[in-house]
Amino acid sequence: MYCEECKKRPATVHLTSIVNGVKVESHLCEQCAGQKGTIILDLNQISIPNLLGSFFGNTYNVKGINESEPASCPGCGMTFNNICESGSLGCSQCYQVFEKEMDPILRRIHGNTQHVGKIPSRGGGKVLIKKQVDELKNALQQALAREEYEKAAEIRDSIKSLEKQFE
Numbered sequence: 001m002y003c004e005e006c007k008k009r010p011a012t013v014h015l016t017s018i019v020n021g022v023k024v025e026s027h028l029c030e031q032c033a034g035q036k037g038t039i040i041l042d043l044n045q046i047s048i049p050n051l052l053g054s055f056f057g058n059t060y061n062v063k064g065i066n067e068s069e070p071a072s073c074p075g076c077g078m079t080f081n082n083i084c085e086s087g088s089l090g091c092s093q094c095y096q097v098f099e100k101e102m103d104p105i106l107r108r109i110h111g112n113t114q115h116v117g118k119i120p121s122r123g124g125g126k127v128l129i130k131k132q133v134d135e136l137k138n139a140l141q142q143a144l145a146r147e148e149y150e151k152a153a154e155i156r157d158s159i160k161s162l163e164k165q166f167e
Contacts, residue, residue, distance in 0.1 A: 001027055002029075003027065003028050003029035003032050004026060004027050004028060005028055005029070005032035005036075006029060006031070006032055008029075009029035009030075009031065009032075010029060011027035011028055011029055012028075012029060012030055013027070013028045013029065013030060013033040014026070014027050014028075015027075015028070015033075071097060071098070072097075073090055073091065073093050073094045073097045073098070074093065074097070075090070075091040075092070075093035075094070076090030076091040076093070076094065077090070078090035078091075078094055080098050080101050083098065126166060129162055129165055129166045130166065132162055133159055133162050133163060133166070136155050136158055136159045136162070137159065139155050140152055140155045140156060140159065143155060
């Protein structure tokens with residue numbers, strides 16, 4: 001396949017973009033892609049630590065880092081700068097020590113800071129019911145705090161029916 005622009009050199013850069021739900025593909029040579037301003041990544045030069053470290057880097061404006069006196073983890077001795085450079089934490093205590101710095105980063109990467117996991121297809125029904133019961137118990141406490149007793153009674157009945165299904 002030849003370049004769609006110059007039609008002389010082989011197409012080595014393949015771009016796919018979706019604009020307003022329409023998929024558009026372009027096949028270009030390296031020279032034409034460079035002239036269009038396309039960034040070409042050499043996968044041989046990308047390392048996983050550098051990629052993960054970029055999540056912690058200055059390009060994301062991580063707030064809350066006191067650069068005058070960097071804190072270090074008592075478990076492994078890592079500083080937040082070491083974590084930024086390596087892209088990995090030293091031990092499990094690093095999560096507590098660098099919680100302020102890690103919270104916005106984890107939110108950005110994963111969308112949440114609390115693991116919610118997946119429910120297994122086999123035997124997952126009980127887990128799902130237990131989760132619904134826990135949510136209803138929280139709703140019951142909130143309804144009681146707001147003195148909405150009729151709603152609390154409905155929630156209580158729902159909890160009882162779910163607990164019967166659980167057995």
